[in-house]
Amino acid sequence: MTTTPMSFYFALLATCICFLHRVPMDAAAAAAPANQTAGFLDCLAVSLPPGVVYTHASRSYQSVLESSIKNLLFDTPSTPTPVAIVEATDATHVQAAVRCGARHGVTVRSRSGGHDYEGLSYRSVLDASRGASFAVVDMAGGELRAVHVDVSGRTAWVGSGATLGEVYYAIAKSSSRLGFPGSVGPTVGVGGFLSGGGFGLMLRKHGLAADLVLDAKLVNAKGDLLDRAAMGEDLFWAIRGGGGGNFGIVVSWKIRLVPVPETVTVFTVHRPRNQYSATDLLTKWQTVSPSLPNDVFLRVVVQNQEAQFESLYLGPHAGLVAAMTTNFPELGVKAKDCIEMTWIQSVLYFAFYGTGKPVEMLLDRGPTKPDRSFKAKSDYVHEPIPSHVWENTWSWLLKDGAGLLILDPYGGKMAGFSPAATPFPHRQALYNIQYYGFWSESGTAAAEKHMGWVRGIYREMEPYVSKNPRGAYVNYRDLDLGVNYDGDGVTSYEKARVWGEAYFKGNFERLAKVKAKVDSDNNFKNEQSIPPFPN
Structure with a gap:
């Protein structure tokens, strides 16, 4: 595998539909955006120390904006950008920005690593003429x-x-x-x-x-x-x-x-489609991986015409070989495939695909300007997908613009939690699928080709994944699932349920009720934020 997916992507706004409960996007949505912005910037100027706030007039604005953008798709002249970026270094800076935003009708969005899959921590789908003035609080300092x-x-x-x-x-x-x-x-x-x-x-x-x-x-x-x-x-x-x-x-x-134990063990084994009957391995992996001993994690990356099986075991290699021999002998894992190391070395191994990497590499926050574009979608699987479906999947991986699939198993401690223990409701799934596309070519045609592949294989898998609703992982945010706003910048609880129940299932209503208690004016919002539960 040549890439480590960790970024995010572009999607189209859904067309306007009718809905029941309408909530203004801002308390001051009807006001002239220029007046909102001017008052907000004046407020920041008197509330924050010099050198903390960057506006479009600032020489360093673009470099500060790009410093945490991980997707080239959202670094274009047409992408709506924040009216200001606050490089906060302590909580008082965040408090000042939030108070100024609430006072002047400017939404404040927070950014930590910039890995939101749709870039909503630093960009908007709507432009300022539709009431979408927003600022970013960057917390990387x-x-x-x-x-x-x-x-x-x-x-x-x-x-x-x-x-x-x-x-x-x-x-x-x-x-x-x-x-x-x-x-x-x-x-x-x-x-x-x-x-x-x-x-x-x-x-x-x-x-x-x-x-x-x-x-x-x-x-x-x-x-x-x-x-x-x-x-x-x-x-x-x-x-x-x-x-x-x-x-x-x-x-x-x-x-x-x-x-963590003194010694952990890892392996990465490649199983080509034909040489190792990778279809049969994928089919069996679905039931084996969630039921392995809790110390074993066995994921799969499917790309080109091979399945790459990657494992972390919390202990010496003998335990991992024994677990594989007992539970998954078809995979053919041997002692020579395993590497013993410390836990922190395993972090480096999976992050950078190799051994002997210095621990200081973990301090590298990545490029200061994005160099590739990305698109991803996700699913949850509760019943094993039939063998013939996996066989058909190989043809998708031969298509022009093909990306990869990442299969992460659950089970173990995950299955012991109630779906309502936290807002994350997918704990009973066998595994998660991420459909991931990436490209370095520029232009609309390249974007349409690669995004078309991701959306196409996602449609192909629909009969075999979770239903009513079809689940998705909120940290793999996907605007294809729906957005809050119509063309006038108006949001609704009913409209948000379309994407909200995919991420949160029955927990979505409870989240909206919490929102109504703590942010009834909907100050914290974006194209896929939870709206207040309507009275």
Whole structure:
């Protein structure tokens, strides 16, 4: 595999439909955007220190904007951009920006790593002429990026602007026997990752990353800074999987660290379609991977004409070989395929596809300007997909513009949680599918070709995945599922349910009721944000 997917994509607005409950996009949506903007910028000027605010008139505006854009598709002259970027370094900067936004009818969006799959942390689908003036609070600096590890308490306070790589690095420097079950992408921002639930290679042992959140500090719609005790358990429930940018801006999180053994084991084995009967392996993997011992994680990346099986085992290689021999002998894993290492070395192995990488690589936040375009969609599978469907899938991977599939198994600790324990409702699934396309060519034709492939294979799989609703993972945000607004910048609860129940199923209504309590004026919003539950 030549790429590590960790970015996001373009989708078209749905056409306007009728709906029941209409809520203005802004309290001041009918006002002239220029007046809103001027008042907002004046407010920022008197509320924040010099050098924190960047506007279109600032020489560094474009470079600051692009610093956390991970998708070239959203770095174009036609993309609506924020009226201001606040490079916040502490919670008071966030509070000031939120208060100014509420006062002048300008939405404030937060950005940590910039990995929102639709770029909604830094761009809008609507332009300012339709009431979509917005600003960005970028949290990649100062205390909002800090990581404080408490080894004796097995906890850490992490700023939302820190990357997962920075969290892993800080943990490893403090202890070789503690870790955190984050994703394989080290440049992903902590804020967005935890807000969507967050899963990674230790999910079968420890569950979602959000399950390990013990406390948080959040700036609410009034600009108040609240901890868990002050915000209450309903709001604390909502922010641990209810999606970023909905209920306030979380500036920091207290997480519980997990024990890791002295030695872990990894393998990556390639099984070509014909040589190893990869179709049969994929078919059996669906039932084997969710039922393996909880210390074993076995995912698959399907690309070109081969299935690449990747495993992390929390222990020495003998245990992994035994588990594979007992449960999945057809895969043919041998001791020579396995590599023993420390947990932090395994993080580097999966992030950069190789051994011997220096741990300092985890501190690299990635390119300061995007160099590729991306599109992704996701599904959940509850019943094994038949063998003939996998056989047909190989033809899709031969098409011009083909991308790849990533299959992440659940089971283990995940299956032990109620679907309502956090907003993330998909814990009983066998596995998640991500359909991922990427390209470096420019122009509309290239975008249509690659996005057409992603959408085409997604349609092909519809009969075999979750239904009523067809599920999706909120951290793989997909505007194809629907948007809140019509052409006049008006949103509704009924319209939002179309995409909301795909992400959250029965938890969506509860999230909307929490929203009504904590942000009834809908100050925190975007094209796929949770609206207040209507009275």
